[in-house]
Amino acid sequence: MKLLPVFTRKLSHVCNLKPYKDTKWLMPNGNPTGVYIYNCVADQRVPVILSDQHVATWYSCGPTVYDSAHIGHASCYVKLDIVQRILKSFFNIKLITAMGITDIDDKIIKKGKETNTDFRTVAKQYEHEFWADMSSLNVEKPLIITRVSEHITCIESFIKKLIDSNMAYIASDGSVYFDTSKYPSYGKLQRAQESGEPNSDHKRNNMDFALWKGHKPGEPSWDVSWGEGRPGWHIECSAMVSKVFGSQLDFHAGGIDLQFPHHENEETQSCAFHNMRQWANYWIHVGHLHVKGDEKMSKSLKNTISIPTLLESYSADTFRMACLISNYRYPMEYNLELMKTAEDVLNKFKFFFKDAYRYVNINSADHADYDYKLLDKLQKVEEANIEALKTDFDTATCVSNLQTLVSSVNKILKSDTGGYYPVPVLLTAEYVTRVLTTFGLILEEPAESVVSNSLIDTLVEFRHTVRLNALTKKDKDLLTACDIVRDKLKSHKIQVNDSNKGSSWVSIK
Incomplete structure (x- = not known):
């Protein structure tokens, strides 16, 4: 001073x-x-x-x-x-x-x-x-x-x-x-x-x-x-x-x-x-x-x-x-629609981070490869976001660009065919995280929830295994039971996102 x-x-x-x-x-x-x-x-x-x-x-x-x-x-x-x-x-x-x-x-x-x-x-x-x-x-x-x-x-x-x-x-x-x-x-x-x-x-x-x-x-x-x-x-x-x-x-x-x-x-x-x-x-x-x-x-x-x-x-x-x-x-305008939209956008990013890091650590015989189209999209989004922020701090366009980028990566994460691209996926996840935290988002769970998070991880993984078996056997009763568990978790502020490669979850308010 x-x-x-x-x-x-x-x-x-x-x-x-x-x-x-x-x-x-x-x-x-x-x-x-x-x-x-x-x-x-x-x-x-x-x-x-x-x-x-x-x-x-x-x-x-x-x-x-x-x-x-x-x-x-x-x-x-x-x-x-x-x-x-x-x-x-x-x-x-x-x-x-x-x-x-x-x-x-x-x-x-x-x-x-x-x-x-x-x-x-x-x-x-x-x-x-x-x-x-x-x-x-x-x-x-x-x-x-x-x-x-x-x-x-x-x-x-x-x-x-x-x-x-x-x-x-x-x-x-x-x-x-x-x-x-x-x-x-x-x-x-x-x-x-x-x-x-x-x-x-x-x-x-x-x-x-x-x-x-x-x-x-x-x-x-x-x-x-x-x-x-x-x-x-x-x-x-x-x-x-x-x-x-x-x-x-x-x-x-x-x-x-x-x-x-x-x-x-x-x-x-x-x-x-x-x-x-x-x-x-x-x-x-x-x-x-x-x-x-x-x-x-x-x-x-x-x-x-x-x-x-x-x-x-x-x-x-x-x-x-x-x-x-x-x-x-x-x-x-502060209303339920705005806050629901904001919560959905935030959860989309949270699901993406969990899915991306699970994808990188997937138990697979595939060897890593590069997806140059994805790397090119990442580069273009980085440049577009800088231009948006230069133009009177247009954060809405930045968030929209990030969502489009995440949607492109999600197609890879949830695909049953194709190669294995951990580097571009991680680079994208790191960039999105960096932008959002720079904007002042915390994106972290409270320290006291670590134990409960571990228990939820175990439950979600178990449900995913049961759900995959039910899908293979076309067992409607088991699938209904899995849906009930998902809905019960949501009532306790836990939202589950399913895909063939795994299920992820985020906390909601």
Whole structure:
């Protein structure tokens, strides 16, 4: 962490910017990565260009910790986790990741009053719960975590510079507002007629937004040079990001609901503070999680599902697969059909891994050979997947390509005729495993299930032997008994997949 000041000084001089196709987005000078990403300012995909081709800064807006997270939050952070993993593992970019935690806010104060609890205790409780939820979903923790209550001094300094430069003004109630009339580019991310905040007699313009909220009796406050109060929501991220990353930020991420007013106001005040035309080069916005068609999942609509409740019905891998087969930018509808599809896709891969390794170790007199057509398919899928990921992180196409590849190999695994091709089969299994684990899937059974897995292996192998004998003798009673065992196993969350060369199984939720 002591290296950050040096790194920050370098970032301050990174980007000489130029217009991109007559939009308000400015293309940085530097090293192209080959990746193209949608940018809301340009309203199109733009090339990702970094000062150092293999180093980038990333800031995610974290939660306001006044209540438990729900699966709408989960879908956002899982999808951002997937994008980060892609940048790091497929494109060899060292991401310096940070996340801001809003631990002082109207909602936190309200929850504290309702529960007769200090606002700091409320914030700590729900932040701890948030990180536990993220861990259960295999979301990697950011390298840097900034909390508003721990950065009041840098927030004060940020606001004071805006006041001194006449970009902000102190209102009669002690609040400080950004003067949007002094910033012609306001609305760069999303044009709007209002600031997104309630109108106030203290504001000069309807679009002005609060940097600092004047003190109210009975609420926590800090004493700063212009009076008592507490930070406004938007200023927090700008001040904390500037502290750790300097005047230029590569990636700024959050849910689509943050595009306006939160990200718009961040960009505005940060450009004014740093006297720059562009602060964040790449905005990444994740689509909402919907229920019942177009209805957004939110606490205000009282239609939320907690993350522990989700994991009672589905594994973290199944939920992540649902995110992978969706586009991160667009709404994802949470329903039984989506989760069943995600579970089926995940199980297809799990069955393939078991069948592939059993095939390689099959007791046979056949000698190994190469299947050059399969090797060629593998090579083409690898190339196609890199192109898909370069094109705004198209994970859905990647997963589809993997399924097609697995289907081709399954024809070999389940064929009664032909040669024996362990090398291309193993190479394919290794590649599919590597891609899926890079996306953040775990693909492993819990350690405590090893003994029970061994017993299930024995039962499935025994059933397979009985089933083959029944097929040879055309014994319908024995085949019916085998079907009953299969169905019983499924009722105990064990799904069996039969073939002439063997039976395999996977755990299901």
